Amino acid sequence: MTTLKVEGKKNRRSPRKVAVNVLVHVFLAVLAAIWVLPIFWIILTSFREEPGSYVSTFFPKGYTLNNYVKLFTDRNILNFPKMFTNTLIIAIFTCIISTFFVMSVGYSLSRMRFKFRKPYMNLAMVLGLFPGFMAMIAQYYLLKAMGLTEGGLIRLALIIAYTASTGLGFQIVKGYFDTIPHSIDEAAIIDGASQWQVFTKITLPLAKPILIYTLLTSFMAPWVDFIFAKVICRATASQYTVAIGLWNMLQKEYITQWYTCFAAGAVVVSIPISILFLFTQKYYVDGMSGAVKG
Amino acid sequence: MAQTKKEITVKEAIAKGDVWTKLSMILMGAGLFSHKQKAKGILVFLLEIAFIVFMAGIGISQLAALPGLGESEQGKIWNEAKGIYEYTKGDNSLTILLFGIVTLFVIAAIILLWILQMKQSYKVQKLIETNEHVPTFKEDLKSLINGNLHITLMTLPCLGILVFNIVPLVYMICMAFTSYSKEGNHLTLFDWNGLTQFGRVLNMNGTMGRQFWRVLGWTIVWAIFATFLNYILGMILALIINRKETKGKGFWRFCFILSIAVPQFVSLMIMRTMLQPQGAINILLQNAGLISSPLPFWTNATWARVTVIVINLWVGIPYTLLQITGILQNIPNELYEAAKMDGAGPVTIFFKITLPYMLFVTTPYLISSFVGNINNFNVIYLLSGGGPTNVGDTAGQTDLLVTWLYKLTVDQQYYNIGAVIGILTFVVLTIVTLVTYRNTASYKNEEAFM
Numbered sequence: 165m166t167t168l169k170v171e172g173k174k175n176r177r178s179p180r181k182v183a184v185n186v187l188v189h190v191f192l193a194v195l196a197a198i199w200v201l202p203i204f205w206i207i208l209t210s211f212r213e214e215p216g217s218y219v220s221t222f223f224p225k226g227y228t229l230n231n232y233v234k235l236f237t238d239r240n241i242l243n244f245p246k247m248f249t250n251t252l253i254i255a256i257f258t259c260i261i262s263t264f265f266v267m268s269v270g271y272s273l274s275r276m277r278f279k280f281r282k283p284y285m286n287l288a289m290v291l292g293l294f295p296g297f298m299a300m301i302a303q304y305y306l307l308k309a310m311g312l313t314e315g316g317l318i319r320l321a322l323i324i325a326y327t328a329s330t331g332l333g334f335q336i337v338k339g340y341f342d343t344i345p346h347s348i349d350e351a352a353i354i355d356g357a358s359q360w361q362v363f364t365k366i367t368l369p370l371a372k373p374i375l376i377y378t379l380l381t382s383f384m385a386p387w388v389d390f391i392f393a394k395v396i397c398r399a400t401a402s403q404y405t406v407a408i409g410l411w412n413m414l415q416k417e418y419i420t421q422w423y424t425c426f427a428a429g430a431v432v433v434s435i436p437i438s439i440l441f442l443f444t445q446k447y448y449v450d451g452m453s454g455a456v457k458g
Numbered sequence: 459m460a461q462t463k464k465e466i467t468v469k470e471a472i473a474k475g476d477v478w479t480k481l482s483m484i485l486m487g488a489g490l491f492s493h494k495q496k497a498k499g500i501l502v503f504l505l506e507i508a509f510i511v512f513m514a515g516i517g518i519s520q521l522a523a524l525p526g527l528g529e530s531e532q533g534k535i536w537n538e539a540k541g542i543y544e545y546t547k548g549d550n551s552l553t554i555l556l557f558g559i560v561t562l563f564v565i566a567a568i569i570l571l572w573i574l575q576m577k578q579s580y581k582v583q584k585l586i587e588t589n590e591h592v593p594t595f596k597e598d599l600k601s602l603i604n605g606n607l608h609i610t611l612m613t614l615p616c617l618g619i620l621v622f623n624i625v626p627l628v629y630m631i632c633m634a635f636t637s638y639s640k641e642g643n644h645l646t647l648f649d650w651n652g653l654t655q656f657g658r659v660l661n662m663n664g665t666m667g668r669q670f671w672r673v674l675g676w677t678i679v680w681a682i683f684a685t686f687l688n689y690i691l692g693m694i695l696a697l698i699i700n701r702k703e704t705k706g707k708g709f710w711r712f713c714f715i716l717s718i719a720v721p722q723f724v725s726l727m728i729m730r731t732m733l734q735p736q737g738a739i740n741i742l743l744q745n746a747g748l749i750s751s752p753l754p755f756w757t758n759a760t761w762a763r764v765t766v767i768v769i770n771l772w773v774g775i776p777y778t779l780l781q782i783t784g785i786l787q788n789i790p791n792e793l794y795e796a797a798k799m800d801g802a803g804p805v806t807i808f809f810k811i812t813l814p815y816m817l818f819v820t821t822p823y824l825i826s827s828f829v830g831n832i833n834n835f836n837v838i839y840l841l842s843g844g845g846p847t848n849v850g851d852t853a854g855q856t857d858l859l860v861t862w863l864y865k866l867t868v869d870q871q872y873y874n875i876g877a878v879i880g881i882l883t884f885v886v887l888t889i890v891t892l893v894t895y896r897n898t899a900s901y902k903n904e905e906a907f908m
Contacts, residue, residue, distance in 0.1 A: 185703050192698065196713035199772065203720055206728055217731055218738050268611035276608040291619075293887045294627060295833050295860045298880035301867050302626030302633075309556055328622030331615025340482075360603035360610075385806060388721040391835065395868065414727050423731075430724040438581065438719035 179286060186311050210427035217423040231428040242422065244429065246402065247409040250319060251386055254405065257323045259383040262330035266378050270337030271363050275349065288332045297391060300325075304395055313396065318403040326386055340374040341367060373444075380440045387433055469575050471580035479579045486572060487903045489579025493586055499593035502575050516559045526560035527551040527636065527649055551638065551648045559629055563620075574754070602656065622740060626861070634877035650875075655874045666875060669853040669862075674886070677858045679829040680838075684770050689824060691771060692778025693816060696786055697808070699779075711783070714776045722773065726840040729769050730756075759855035762842045766856055770837050782816065789815050825894055829887055835860045859883045 169435075201232045205222070212219070213226030235244050273281060303325055307313050312321040348370070357365070368375060390407035397403050404412075410429050413422040471479060475489065482489035486506040491499025501714045528549025537544045585592050592603075602610045634655060638648040661667040701708050717725065732738045735752040755765050789812065797807050817824075835858075838844060844854035844861045852870055853862045859879055865875035 181703075188698055188701065188704060192710050195695070196710060199717050199776070202725060202728060202732075203716060206724075218736070254706070265615040269615050272608035272611045278608050280612075281608075291623060291627070293829065293891065294885055295863060295880050295883050297860075297864065298630050298834070298883075299623055299877075301873075302629040303622055304551065305556060305629070306622065306626055309553065310893075324622065328618035331612075331619050332623070357902070358604040359466040363607065363611075376632040383800050388723060390723055391839075391864075410707075410724065411727070413536055414731060419731070430720075434720045434724060437721060438716070441719040 189338065192235070206427050206430055209424055209429045212424050215424055216420050223345045226416045231424045233345060235428045235432070242409055242410055242412060242418065247404050247406050250403060251405040253384045254319055254322050255383050258326045259379055260380040260384055261323070261327040263375070265327065265330045266334055267375065269331045269334040270341055271367060273334060274341035275340045275367070276359070288334070289333060297395065300392060300395055307396065315400070316403070316414050318397055318400055322386070322405070325392055325396060326389070328381070337374055340371055342367060344370050377444045380444060384437055384440065388437070466577045466580055468576050471576045475580050476583055479576070479583050482576055482579050486575050490575060490582065491576065493579060493581055493582040494592045495595065496599065502571065505571060506568070509564070512564065516557070517564065520554065520557040520561045523554045526556045528591050528647060535543070548647065550646055552646070556629060559625060560633065563625060600723060629830060630877050630880060630894060633873050634881055636874055638873045639875065640870065643869065645778050655878045661876060669851055670879070673857055673859055673862050677832055678858070679769070680858060681828055683767050684774065684831040684834065685824060685828045687767070687771060688774035688778050692775045693782055693786070693812070697780050697812065700783065700786055711779065714779055717772070718776050722836055723840055727775070727836060730841050733765065756842050757846050758844055762846060762856045766838060766841050773837060777833045782820065785816065785819055825891060829891060830889060832858070832883070833860050835864065839864065
C-alpha cells in the first residue's frame with residue numbers, strides 16, 4: 165500500500181499528469197455548461213421584459229415579474245389558472261389511486277404466493293412491449309362509449325387513464341418490498357397479526373421512502389404528460405391541463421406573445437419536480453436497478 | 459386437508475361429483491348451496507342470472523352482429539307529407555366491434571366462474587365426505603384480509619388493467635383486420651377484410667410498404683445509435699468524473715443530473731424552438747457571420763436525423779450517468795491494478811476491462827433502454843415532429859414506427875393501417891428482446907465473468 169501511495173504522489177507531480185488533469189477539468193466544465201446553459205437560459209427568459217422567442221443578447225436587457233403575473237392572471241386567451249386547477253385536481257386523485265394500486269400489487273407479488281403470480285408478472289412484461297398509446301387511442305373510444313369525453317367528465321376520464329394500468333408498474337416497489345426481511349412479518353404473524361395488518365402496520369411504514377417516492381412521482385405524472393391529455397381532451401379547451409397549455413404557447417399563433425410566459429410556466433412546473441428529484445434521487449437509482457433485475 | 463392438495467380438475471369434478479355437484483353444471487352454485495356454502499352458492503347463482511339477462515338483453519345481438527360488423531347504412535327517406543328527408547339510424551361498426559369484444563370478455567369471465575364453482579363444489583363435497591370443516595362464509599370473508607389478501611389487493615388493479623389496457627389492445631388488434639379507415643370512406647361502417655392491410659404494409663412495392671420498410675429501418679438505426687451512444691459516452695463521462703484525481707465529483711454530477719429534473723417535454727420544446735430557421739441558434743450564428751443562410755436542422759432529412767440523435771444524447775447521458783456510476787464503482791480494483799502492471803493504457807483498460815464488465819452486468823438495462831428507444835415517442839414527436847415529410851407520404855424522414863402510428867391514427871384516421879403498424883412494432887420488439895436476451899452472457903452463464 166505504501167509503495168502505491170508514494171507512486172501516486174510522484175505521478176501527480178509530473179507535468180504530464182498536471183496537464184491531463186487541467187484538460188479533464190476544462191472538458192468537464194465545457195460539458196457541464198452545455199448541460200446547464202439551456203436550463204439557466206429558460207430561467208433568465210422567464211424574467212425577460214421583451215416578448216418574443218428570440219432576443220439578440222444572452223442576458224435580458226430588462227427584468228420583470230410580469231410574465232409570472234400574466235401567466236396566472238390572464239384568463240382570456242390561454243386560461244392558465246384554469247389549467248392549473250384542472251391539473252391539480254387530476255394529480256391529487258391520480259396520486260392517491262395509483263399509489264394504492266402500485267403498493268397493493270407490489271406487496272401481493274412480493275409477499276403472497278398464489279397461482280396467478282407468475283402469469284401476472286409475465287403478462288406485465290408482454291403488455292410493456294406494446295407501443296404505449298396503441299392502447300391509448302382505443303382507450304379514448306372506450307371512454308367515449310362510457311360518455312366520459314364530454315365537458316367536466318374529461319377530468320374523470322383522465323384520472324382513469326392515468327391510473328387504470330398503474331398496476332403494471334410494480335417492479336420498483338416489489339423490489340423494495342423484497343429487501344425487507346421476511347422474519348419481521350413472520351414474527352408479527354406468530355403474534356396473531358393478519359396479512360392486512362402486516363401490510364398496513366409493518367411493511368408500509370418500513371417502506372416509507374418508496375411510499376413517498378411513489379406518491380410524488382404519481383402526483384407529478386399528470387403535470388408532465390401531454391400526449392394522453394391531448395388525445396382525450398381533443399378540442400375541449402376548458403379541460404386542458406398545464407402540459408397542453410405550455411405546448412400551445414409555442415404554437416405559431418401564440419409564440420411571439422407567449423414565449424416568455426411559456427418560460428415562466430416551465431419554471432413553475434420544473435421547480436417542484438427538481439426538488440422532488442433531488443430528494444428522491446437515491447430511490448430513483450435503486451428503483452431503476454431493481455426494475456432491471458426483474 | 460393434505461390429501462386434497464392435489465389439483466382438482468373439472469373433469470374429475472363432473473365424473474366423481476354427487477348429484478348437486480353435477481347439477482351445478484347447469485344451475486351454477488347449486489353444489490355450493492347444498493354443501494353448506496349457502497351464501498356463496500346464492501352469489502354465484504345470481505351472477506349466472508345476471509349473465510343470462512345480459513346475454514338475452516344485448517349480448518346475443520352484439521355477438522350476432524360481430525361477424526358482419528353491421529350492414530345498414532344511414533338511410534335517407536323522402537317524407538312526402540313533411541317535404542323533407544328523414545334519416546334512419548344506420549349501424550356503427552365501431553360500437554358493434556367494441557361491444558362485441560366486451561361481450562366476448564364477459565363470456566370468458568362466466569366460463570372461468572363456471573370452472574371455479576365446479577371445482578369448489580367438488581372440493582367442499584369431498585370435505586363433507588371426509589368429515590372435515592367446511593369454511594363458512596364469514597371465514598371466507600375473513601381470509602380476504604389474511605391468507606387471501608392478494609385477492610382483495612389485486613382485484614381493482616387487475617380490473618383496471620383488463621378494462622383499460624387489455625380490452626383496448628384487443629380492440630386495436632382487431633382493427634388491423636378490418637377496413638376501418640378514412641380511405642374509401644369506411645369511418646362509420648366497415649367490414650372484416652382479413653390480412654389485406656398486412657399485405658399492403660409489408661409489400662415493398664406499394665406506397666404504404668415502401669414507407670413502412672423505410673420507417674422500420676430508421677427506427678432500428680435510431681434505436682441502435684440512441685442506445686449505444688448514450689451508453690458508451692455516458693460511461694466515459696462517468697469514468698472521467700470518477701477518476702481519482704477529478705476534483706468536485708459531486709458538483710459535476712449535479713450539473714448533469716439537473717437536466718433530468720426539468721420535465722422532458724419542456725426541455726425538448728425549448729430545443730425545438732431554438733433550432734428553428736428563425737430560432738436562437740441560427741440567428742446567433744448568422745449574426746456572428748459564421749453562416750449566410752439558416753442551417754436546415756428540421757428541413758433536411760440527414761440534418762434532422764443527426765440533430766435528433768445528438769439532442770437525445772443531451773437527454774439520455776445524465777440517465778446513463780445516474781444509472782451506472784454505482785456499478786462502475788463495483789468493478790473489482792484488482793482487475794485494474796493487474797492491467798496497469800501489465801502496462802495497459804487507459805484506452806486498452808476501457809475496452810478490455812470496463813466495457814466487457816459493464817456489458818455483462820447491465821445487459822438487461824441495455825435491452826430495456828433499446829425497447830424504450832424504439833418506442834421513444836417524446837423525443838421524436840416533440841423535436842422534429844417526424845419531419846421533414848416528402849410530398850404524398852404520411853411518414854416523415856425521422857418518424858419512428860410509434861410516431862407514424864400516432865400520425866396514421868390521430869391525424870390521418872387510417873386506423874386499420876395504424877393498428878397493423880402497432881402489431882408489427884410489438885413483433886419487432888418481441889424478437890429483439892428474445893434474441894438479445896438469450897444471446898447475452900448473463901443469461902447463458904450467470905457467474906461466467908469472474
